[in-house]
Amino acid sequence: MKPVTVRVPAKVNLQLGVGPLRDDGYHDLVNVFHAVSLFDEVTAVPADAPSVTVEAAPDAQVAIQNVPLDGGNLAMRAARLLAERAGVEPNVELRIRKAIPVAGGMAGGSADAAAALLACARLWKADLLLPALPELGAEIGSDVPFALLGESAIGLGRGERLTPLETSGTFHWVFATADGGLSTPAVYAECDRLREARGERVPWPPAYDELAKALAAGDARALGAALANDLQPAALSLRPSLRRTLDAGRELGALGSLVSGSGPTTAFLAESAEHAAGLAAALAGAGVAKQVVRAYGPVPGATVV
Numbered sequence: 050m051k052p053v054t055v056r057v058p059a060k061v062n063l064q065l066g067v068g069p070l071r072d073d074g075y076h077d078l079v080n081v082f083h084a085v086s087l088f089d090e091v092t093a094v095p096a097d098a099p100s101v102t103v104e105a106a107p108d109a110q111v112a113i114q115n116v117p118l119d120g121g122n123l124a125m126r127a128a129r130l131l132a133e134r135a136g137v138e139p140n141v142e143l144r145i146r147k148a149i150p151v152a153g154g155m156a157g158g159s160a161d162a163a164a165a166l167l168a169c170a171r172l173w174k175a176d177l178l179l180p181a182l183p184e185l186g187a188e189i190g191s192d193v194p195f196a197l198l199g200e201s202a203i204g205l206g207r208g209e210r211l212t213p214l215e216t217s218g219t220f221h222w223v224f225a226t227a228d229g230g231l232s233t234p235a236v237y238a239e240c241d242r243l244r245e246a247r248g249e250r251v252p253w254p255p256a257y258d259e260l261a262k263a264l265a266a267g268d269a270r271a272l273g274a275a276l277a278n279d280l281q282p283a284a285l286s287l288r289p290s291l292r293r294t295l296d297a298g299r300e301l302g303a304l305g306s307l308v309s310g311s312g313p314t315t316a317f318l319a320e321s322a323e324h325a326a327g328l329a330a331a332l333a334g335a336g337v338a339k340q341v342v343r344a345y346g347p348v349p350g351a352t353v354v
């Protein structure tokens with residue numbers, strides 16, 4: 050058995066419509082995912098017992114100290130689930146190389162889980178389970194099925210029921226990372242609290258036609274105007290300093306800006322690769338981010354390399 054390496058992208062949510070809280074503790078979503086060229090790599094190596102190692106990719110300032118190395122690691126949870134279904138022992142060493150911010154709202158943990166599912170399915174020659182990986186992924190987390198699929202897609206339910214969205218061309222992004230993460234459940238809870246406190250009626254389900262049209266046309270300007278995130282007020286409430294970062298990006302000419310998912314990473318859309326380079330340099334100079342990284346999308350989901 051030879052080691053298998055899988056490369057897997059981060060995501061940004063182009064529109065995150067958050068509906069009512071369901072009885073199972075999740076919210077119904079209209080979640081437009083977009084995979085971007087910031088990649089983690091997971092290598093599955095045959096071993097005598099399950100284990101995980103984590104390192105940062107070169108130049109990536111990721112807080113790997115916050116990634117669990119025990120059974121709480123999402124990649125290991127995914128490998129164990131697959132082993133159970135495949136009827137094999139979960140004897141694998143998972144080597145994770147991270148470039149996706151940890152607890153940053155870019156679904157790095159979900160990406161690693163998706164990568165582990167694919168890598169282990171290949172390692173254990175569990176080809177019959179390949180079509181079941183999205184379903185297994187959804188048992189680990191709502192964002193895992195999208196990390197397998199990649200490109201652009203709309204996720205309904207808790208975000209796991211995916212339909213691919215037609216996209217033309219390439220969109221150029223700048224991401225500003227922040228010190229420390231934000232807990233996804235805490236951000237959803239803050240969203241509910243704010244809505245209740247403000248007596249807001251949630252318009253549900255939200256329209257996403259403008260966004261879908263902008264994606265299909267490859268129209269960055271229209272996409273910038275259509276970006277929306279219902280979790281943004283909650284992320285800003287928990288992390289007020291993000292307001293300065295968003296304002297700086299807008300003042301520096303981003304076509305659109307928003308908090309990525311549950312945050313605290315912020316995302317800025319640029320007109321072109323050149324515009325993104327200028328925007329990234331200006332944002333880094335403004336001192337409103339931990340690190341500024343460029344990426345483009347859409348890109349494919351988890352892929353064996």
Ligand SMILES: C[C@@](CO)(OP(=O)(O)O)[C@H](O)COP(=O)(O)OP(=O)(O)OC[C@H]1O[C@@H](n2ccc(N)nc2=O)[C@H](O)[C@@H]1O
Nearest residue numbers: 074075076154155156190191192207233234237310311312
């Ligand atoms: C907000 C989003 C946007 O894509 O991602 P991040 O920005 O955190 O990466 C997702 O909804 C996060 O998905 P994921 O990180 O897989 O969350 P899960 O493990 O499924 O759920 C963690 C917790 O988040 C809350 N949750 C998650 C999904 C959902 N539709 N409604 C929820 O209320 C619940 O409190 C749940 O217990």
Ligand SMILES: Nc1ncnc2c1ncn2[C@@H]1O[C@H](COP(=O)(O)OP(=O)(O)O)[C@@H](O)[C@H]1O
Nearest residue numbers: 115122123151152153154155156157158159161
């Ligand atoms: N392989 C992993 N990579 C990153 N975080 C992980 C992983 N496994 C478990 N976690 C835990 O999951 C939490 C959420 O991580 P992550 O998916 O990076 O954030 P987000 O949901 O904001 O996109 C982290 O606080 C971390 O402790």
